[in-house]
Every structure is written in C-alpha cells, then in structure tokens.
Amino acid sequence: MRRARILPICRAALAVTLLRQRPFAGALVMLILVNSASAAELIMVRQTGCSWCTLWDREIGSIYPKSDEGRFAPLRHLDIREPLPAFLKQPVTVTPTFILVEDDREVGRITGYPGNSFFWEMLSELLVFSSFRHDVASDRTHPP
Secondary structure: OOHHHHHHHHHHHHHHHHHHOOHHHHHHHHHHHHHHHEEEEEEEEEEEOHHHHHHHHHHHHHHHHHHHHHHHOOOEEOOOOOOOOOOOOOOOOOOOOOEEEEEOOEEEEEEEEHHHHHHHHHHHHHHOOOOHHHHHHOOOOOOO
C-alpha cells in the first residue's frame, strides 16, 4: 500500500483517539490534519449542452471512479461559468477541459475530449508529473 494512502488512515486514527481522550484537542488536530492532507483531483470543466461532455459521461463517466486513476484523483465537475480555482495556470475556454490538480497545484490538463482510448493515454501522461504510482496503470490504456 502506498505511503500516501496509509498516512490519511494514521491521521484519522490519531484524531479519533484524541477526540475520545480530549475532545477539544482532538477536534483541533482533526481540523488541522484534514486541511493539511495531500489530495489530488481531476477537475472537469463543462457547460450545459456540451455534446463532448455528454459523450465523456457515457463512455468514461461510470468507469472513471472505479479506476486506479479515479481513486487517486476523484472527479469534480465545475461549470465554465462558475468561478474557477485561483491556482489554475490558464483560463478555460473549451469544454470539456480536464485539469489534474494535486495539493492545490495544477499538474496539467487535457483540453477537449479525444475519445475513450486517447483520454486514458493522455491522462497517463499527466499522471507522470504527479505522485500517482505509475506502475499500476502503465500497462493499459483504460480500466478493466
């Protein structure tokens, strides 16, 4: 099991133990640990009426959360008209745009939806620049 996946479990166990013994201190530690936890996510910027977004939903939407990539970087949907996170490197002008984020830092993005197999290949290329464990997904172009 990866260190990144063990640490949140240890942090949670510590917070629960402190909550039982000293409720105020435990709550404070839990708040600090939750806010400092390392996290990755895949932001999908979309808009109403986007046919490519609908195609992605149909081809990959139900598979993505079950994949290693989806467990590492859960999907978050944002509408292109909503305020986007300040840490993004560039504005978003095309939907869908997939932005891989880790620790509130843009790792990379996929502009548009290139189709099922190309999406997984392009996502794999982005994951090289993250803490994702590459040997897990390197031998396939899409989840089983």
